[in-house]
Amino acid sequence: MRHVLLQAASALALGIVPALGIAPAAADVALGKAAFDRACASCHSVEPGKHGTGPSLAGVLGAKSATAKGFSYSPAMIAADLTWTEATLDAYLATGARSGGGDQLLHGVDMSFRGLAAGDRAALLAYLRSLPSR
Numbered sequence: 001m002r003h004v005l006l007q008a009a010s011a012l013a014l015g016i017v018p019a020l021g022i023a024p025a026a027a028d029v030a031l032g033k034a035a036f037d038r039a040c041a042s043c044h045s046v047e048p049g050k051h052g053t054g055p056s057l058a059g060v061l062g063a064k065s066a067t068a069k070g071f072s073y074s075p076a077m078i079a080a081d082l083t084w085t086e087a088t089l090d091a092y093l094a095t096g097a098r099s100g101g102g103d104q105l106l107h108g109v110d111m112s113f114r115g116l117a118a119g120d121r122a123a124l125l126a127y128l129r130s131l132p133s134r
């Protein structure tokens with residue numbers, strides 16, 4: 001009996017997961033916007049050309065590092081020569097730029113930021129992915 005119930009439960013789960021396929025992504029974007037507003041918006045906008053303490057992050061996914069026009073980057077960020085993929089962004093935001101640890105992606109850049117938890121990073125990437133590219 002228990003076995004039958006388990007089978008029924010997994011059949012149900014298999015049926016439901018594709019049906020909800022779109023919902024988690026939308027939820028992630030909303031969570032990611034909340035994380036952005038909380039952790040990034042004090043220094044970054046997502047409007048092209050609108051810089052604050054940090055450069056505009058409009059279309060940052062897929063862009064080369066230190067290429068937002070009109071922003072004056074630190075020598076360390078200019079030297080980084082990265083492409084902001086989901087992997088490099090995730091690594092950059094995992095440890096922040098001031099932890100000083102050996103696991104830190106970039107050293108000496110001018111972003112005073114202590115890092116973001118994995119769940120918030122995943123949501124944030126979903127949000128950045130939802131923005132138009134540069």
Ligand code: HEC
Nearest residue numbers: 039040043053054065066067068073074077109110111112
């Ligand atoms: C206290 C201000 C501050 C906060 C908070 C902050 N940043 Fe930054 N960010 C900066 C500054 C300043 C730079 C430029 C660094 C440099 O030139 O060394 C930067 C650079 C960047 C870059 C590189 C952009 C490029 O054009 O190459 C990315 C990506 C980035 N930040 C993402 C984020 C995200 C995502 C968050 C939130 C999770 C965040 N930052 C929070 C100030 C901040």
